[in-house]
Amino acid sequence: MSLPHQILEYPRVINIGSIDNEGKGMLKRADDKIYLESHAHRKRINTIFGGGAIVIGVWLGASAELSSQYIVPAIFTLGGVFWVIYGLFANKKYKIFELNRLEGTVAYPDHYFNPPLKGKFKDLKAVISVSGNIDGYADSEYLKFVNTFKPRKLDLLYTFYGSDPKKDWSFYVWYMDKNRPLPPGTAFDPYRQQDFERRKAERFPKPLYPSNIPTPEATPEQQKERERFWKEW
Structure with missing residues (x-):
């Protein structure tokens, strides 16, 4: 069963120390417009x-x-x-995972020498795959993307080797909901005010995706301002 486009639980936290633009780290960019990982290490x-x-x-x-x-x-x-x-x-520039917050698109690596698969995040299908150990019990869980952008009769799911699939997916959904504040984590702190001003100029539209947890603004003052807009509707 596909995961719902929903913030299921408190998400993975992205801090500024995780961003590595020049070295061998996976995370290359995280701001109010683009979240970009390089998967060239594979x-x-x-x-x-x-x-x-x-x-x-x-x-x-x-x-x-x-x-x-x-x-x-x-x-x-x-x-x-x-x-x-x-x-x-293989072209390492093809081996990327990119979320475009404002355009609502996602790109992730295709197989072998092919360019990345790209489409609307709202159309993306994701599942959690559970592997078993030698005793037949559930072992590890992995987040996988089902290819919906270039359908093929025989295809492999793209696997994300994260520590907690639900937290990872909740982060992706929260980040891609451009009508919500940016997700938690110091990586986004420099961009929270301008993201707030963008949403304010748009009169704080309702969230794109539901959430099981509160997603308040960064400050109580910003939260009160958003709530005042909503009460005027």
Whole structure:
């Protein structure tokens, strides 16, 4: 079942120390317009994985005595070569996760060498996938995006390896509700006033998505001003 476009619980908090514009950190931008992550680190993982597969393939091939035994080594080697090529040459600019708060759009990585998938956030389908351990009990939960922007007969869901899928999804929904204040976290503090002034100029329109928790303004004064607008409706 798809997750509702709803703030389910108190969201993941984005602090200013999480933003890394120049280094190897994932989060590149977080303000009142754009939230941007780079997922290019997965390319490095593919390169390492491919290199390991090549080593295994060569080792198995060297150990094989019959021609029929070369099938498995060949699969490992050729698969490893593909993953190394992909890891080295796939465009890292394609491996992004971007939320555009004002335009209401989302972009996230497509498979292999394809450019990012992009569409309206309100149309995005997300699910929580639960993996099991060796005893058959539920183990880890992952947030996954179902491809709704470029439908294909056979497709894989894009997985987000976060610590808490519901908190992550609640953050995405809150951030993408441009009629609400910015989510909690010091990363957004420099932009709260201008975001407030934008919504005030628009006469504080009603939220786009429901919420299970309060989402007040940053200050009591701002909260009173917003409530006064709503009472005048």
